[in-house]
Amino acid sequence: xxxxxxxxxxxxxxxxxxxxxxxxxxxxxxxxxxxxxxxxxxxxxxxxxxxxxxxxxxxxxxxxxxxxxxxxxxxxxxxxxxxxxxxxxxxxxxxxxxxxxxxxxxxxxxxxxxxxxxxxxxxxxxxxxxxxxxxxxxxxxxxxxxxxxxxxxxxxxxxxxxxxxxxxxxxxxxxxxxxxxxxxxxxxxxxxxxxxxxxxxxxxxxxxxxxxxxxxxxxxxxxxxxxxxxxxxxxxxxxxxxxxxxxxxxxxxxxxxxxxxxxxxxxxxxxxxxxxxxxxxxxxxxxxxxxxxxxxxxxxxxxxxxxxxxxxxxxxxxxxxxxxxxxxxxxxxxxxxxxxxxxxxxxxxxxxxxxxxxxxxxxxxxxxxxxxxxxxxxxxxxxxxxxxxxxxxxxxxxxxxxxxxxxxxxxxxxxxxxxxxxxxxxxxxxxxxxxxxxxxxxxxxxxxxxxxxxxxxxxxxxxxxxxxxxxxxxxxxxxxxxxxxxxxxxxxxxxxxxxxxxxxxxxxxx
Numbered sequence: 001x002x003x004x005x006x007x008x009x010x011x012x013x014x015x016x017x018x019x020x021x022x023x024x025x026x027x028x029x030x031x032x033x034x035x036x037x038x039x040x041x042x043x044x045x046x047x048x049x050x051x052x053x054x055x056x057x058x059x060x061x062x063x064x065x066x067x068x069x070x071x072x073x074x075x076x077x078x079x080x081x082x083x084x085x086x087x088x089x090x091x092x093x094x095x096x097x098x099x100x101x102x103x104x105x106x107x108x109x110x111x112x113x114x115x116x117x118x119x120x121x122x123x124x125x126x127x128x129x130x131x132x133x134x135x136x137x138x139x140x141x142x143x144x145x146x147x148x149x150x151x152x153x154x155x156x157x158x159x160x161x162x163x164x165x166x167x168x169x170x171x172x173x174x175x176x177x178x179x180x181x182x183x184x185x186x187x188x189x190x191x192x193x194x195x196x197x198x199x200x201x202x203x204x205x206x207x208x209x210x211x212x213x214x215x216x217x218x219x220x221x222x223x224x225x226x227x228x229x230x231x232x233x234x235x236x237x238x239x240x241x242x243x244x245x246x247x248x249x250x251x252x253x254x255x256x257x258x259x260x261x262x263x264x265x266x267x268x269x270x271x272x273x274x275x276x277x278x279x280x281x282x283x284x285x286x287x288x289x290x291x292x293x294x295x296x297x298x299x300x301x302x303x304x305x306x307x308x309x310x311x312x313x314x315x316x317x318x319x320x321x322x323x324x325x326x327x328x329x330x331x332x333x334x335x336x337x338x339x340x341x342x343x344x345x346x347x348x349x350x351x352x353x354x355x356x357x358x359x360x361x362x363x364x365x366x367x368x369x370x371x372x373x374x375x376x377x378x379x380x381x382x383x384x385x386x387x388x389x390x391x392x393x394x395x396x397x398x399x400x401x402x403x404x405x406x407x408x409x410x411x412x413x414x415x416x417x418x419x420x421x422x423x424x425x426x427x428x429x430x431x432x433x434x435x436x437x438x439x440x441x442x443x444x445x446x447x448x449x450x451x452x453x454x455x456x457x458x459x460x461x462x463x464x465x466x467x468x469x470x471x472x473x474x475x476x477x478x479x480x481x482x483x484x485x486x487x488x489x490x491x492x493x494x495x496x497x498x499x500x501x502x503x504x505x506x507x508x509x510x
Contacts, residue, residue: 011060039432081162093141174293268313288467296476336414354380404435
């Protein structure tokens with residue numbers, strides 16, 4: 001295409017037993033934000049690794065400014081001016097921020113290191129990104145996920161890139177940080193830099209995108225669509241091959257009950273994170289926790305699960321007090337947690353699917369001091385079939401699954417355990433729209449079976465659409481406790497931005 005900075009035509013990539021890309025076309029112009037959309041497993045990650053030089057295509061052609069090029073390795077892509085920010089950040093936790101930003105480019109042409117210059121340049125880049133508080137000498141492993149995302153972006157900017165690929169860059173950012181990100185993107189494109197933007201949040205595409213390419217099953221199904229004019233329903237239909245009329249399952253009308261709550265959190269405080277938080281969850285109820293990043297949502301779940309030890313307060317399941325800071329006590333009482341960082345906190349990526357599913361129920365499969373692998377596989381297979389996990393090969397390493405299917409593995413673990421209280425932290429992070437609807441339906445089905453569910457999500461529409469009742473948090477405190485139907489997105493945002501306590505649902509009732 002005339003005027004294109006990058007053209008990829010007929011890109012094919014096959015791995016043993018899997019045809020990841022079956023003919024993808026993509027063109028990107030200088031100074032535009034080109035949004036790449038597709039379900040998990042559609043081939044987006046493989047395509048951007050081809051563009052980054054990490055994979056070599058089996059067929060197809062890549063042209064840069066009209067000239068055919070071979071991206072034999074990541075350095076070849078970087079020399080052209082192509083930088084990639086992966087969803088799973090490739091930072092070295094033990095190194096400083098500045099060392100990560102200039103990793104592989106630490107020395108001058110005379111072979112001398114220039115740490116002071118690197119620190120000054122890093123500080124300038126972080127200031128440009130709106131995060132001057134991140135110090136260049138800080139060890140990256142000590143930073144929050146959102147700050148690590150900014151470090152990865154600073155590294156891309158340091159390469160004087162002409163095309164930057166951003167894979168789910170907003171996944172760990174709060175609303176204010178997303179706005180800063182969009183501001184940076186607009187500054188880049190105003191300077192002629194091209195951006196390939198990948199996101200499952202379709203509302204972001206309208207805000208920041210210029211054109212859209214949709215891929216499905218490793219092939220381009222639409223390209224060049226105007227981002228602001230293309231209807232969401234059309235985009236979803238292209239991604240899934242079907243129209244999703246209702247993303248959220250219909251709430252079950254439950255009769256008022258006087259039964260005791262299944263989960264009780266009573267005046268729990270975790271210094272620096274949670275301040276005097278109390279709430280209850282009834283059997284069959286979905287409670288949503290809404291708030292900005294840093295509001296204490298995840299820490300509340302961790303305190304319930306025993307991963308954090310409260311200094312005051314207590315947690316009770318079915319009236320029985322859990323030992324504070326004791327995960328084993330929580331699991332034994334029927335509490336399960338699907339954490340936000342599933343790859344680092346929930347999954348054994350190098351282990352097979354079946355072992356990841358049976359991990360919390362190994363006692364069921366012990367025979368004479370040995371594990372019955374046959375029994376593990378049979379139980380795991382039953383769960384994968386019930387959840388429509390693809391592929392169904394339980395011997396496959398869990399790292400090879402898409403984000404949506406990895407999340408199903410985590411949920412399958414607690415289904416097998418038959419947990420009574422399920423804590424879900426960002427259950428659809430990095431999950432495509434089709435898999436999201438399946439996970440929503442599964443959560444609702446669990447509630448209908450009497451499980452008490454607590455859901456944390458950074459996406460306010462998700463909390464309001466899925467939950468029966470919503471707790472709004474800010475700075476570790478509960479601002480409001482309302483039925484989901486009594487709130488809308490603007491009201492929740494007003495609450496968290498103002499940071500003032502409003503009457504709870506009980507107060508309203510009084």
